[in-house]
Amino acid sequence: MSEAPILEVNDLSMVFGGLHAVDNVTLKINKGEIVALIGPNGAGKTTFFNCVTGVYVPTHGEIKITTPDGNQSVLNGLKPNIINEKGLARTFQNIRLFSNMTVLENVMIGRHQSLKSGILSSVLRTKKNRIEEQKVIEDSYEILKKIGLEMFVNEVASNLPYGAQRRLEIARAMATNPFLLLLDEPAAGMNPQETNELVFLIQKLRKEEDISILLIEHDMSLVMTLSERIYVVDYGKMIAEGSPLEIKNNKDVIKAYLGEDIDA
Numbered sequence: 001m002s003e004a005p006i007l008e009v010n011d012l013s014m015v016f017g018g019l020h021a022v023d024n025v026t027l028k029i030n031k032g033e034i035v036a037l038i039g040p041n042g043a044g045k046t047t048f049f050n051c052v053t054g055v056y057v058p059t060h061g062e063i064k065i066t067t068p069d070g071n072q073s074v075l076n077g078l079k080p081n082i083i084n085e086k087g088l089a090r091t092f093q094n095i096r097l098f099s100n101m102t103v104l105e106n107v108m109i110g111r112h113q114s115l116k117s118g119i120l121s122s123v124l125r126t127k128k129n130r131i132e133e134q135k136v137i138e139d140s141y142e143i144l145k146k147i148g149l150e151m152f153v154n155e156v157a158s159n160l161p162y163g164a165q166r167r168l169e170i171a172r173a174m175a176t177n178p179f180l181l182l183l184d185e186p187a188a189g190m191n192p193q194e195t196n197e198l199v200f201l202i203q204k205l206r207k208e209e210d211i212s213i214l215l216i217e218h219d220m221s222l223v224m225t226l227s228e229r230i231y232v233v234d235y236g237k238m239i240a241e242g243s244p245l246e247i248k249n250n251k252d253v254i255k256a257y258l259g260e261d262i263d264a
């Protein structure tokens with residue numbers, strides 16, 4: 001019997017006033033896949049992410065996950081922190097780091113949710129709390145090593161080169177121990193070398209950390225290189241789904257992108 005998809009979104013709609021930002025979208029992600037969600041500006045991609053990660057409660061539809069231990073749950077109506085605890089982590093279109101904190105501290109914030117000590121033991125600095133805090137520091141450093149940012153460990157986040165700041169966001173998301181990572185335009189603003197490093201990093205995370213990835217991206221070369229499957233939305237509606245080759249040759253997609261460069 002084949003495994004259940006780790007994410008299954010059925011007939012999802014999000015209506016703002018009269019605007020159908022997401023209109024009856026169905027999408028699934030299987031374990032270990034790298035999947036892209038693409039579409040012209042304003043097509044509804046970020047709104048879709050916001051529904052899946054609990055920022056918005058969808059107007060209609062169901063969002064269901066199957067965790068690596070086989071537990072299924074419906075995410076509709078859950079708060080973002082609860083969805084994060086269930087194993088979905090995301091990054092945002094615009095960098096959202098704690099810019100005055102160090103690189104390590106930014107990752108530790110993501111990691112802290114795994115702390116089991118209560119507030120009282122944190123205040124009293126009990127032995128259990130001190131041990132957990134040390135573990136958070138060690139785990140956070142290990143994550144920075146995996147992402148290739150350990151050389152910046154004590155640097156203030158805002159001092160990092162742009163591409164490294166974007167990777168730090170991924171590190172912070174990874175600190176919450178996700179099985180599914182949602183990346184919203186991870187290559188936005190990157191130069192070609194930073195984009196190449198990002199491609200390598202995403203492939204490495206999938207391979208070594210046993211996670212799946214759903215990404216929104218306008219850089220078609222990156223999308224075509226990384227994705228096994230691509231979903232295309234336009235005006236909130238799903239207009240195509242397929243392999244990179246199928247999507248490249250799809251007439252509806254070419255029409256939606258008319259005037260935009262979809263050559264890999």
Ligand SMILES: Nc1ncnc2c1ncn2[C@@H]1O[C@H](COP(=O)(O)OP(=O)(O)OP(=O)(O)O)[C@@H](O)[C@H]1O
Nearest residue numbers: 016019021039040041042043044045046047048093
């Ligand atoms: N909170 C909101 N209230 C009202 N309208 C919204 C809201 N959020 C998004 N929209 C509208 O929904 C539509 C889809 O926006 P969304 O940001 O999801 O598109 P997108 O595909 O991510 O675009 P881009 O590629 O430019 O980031 C747009 O018309 C946008 O103006």
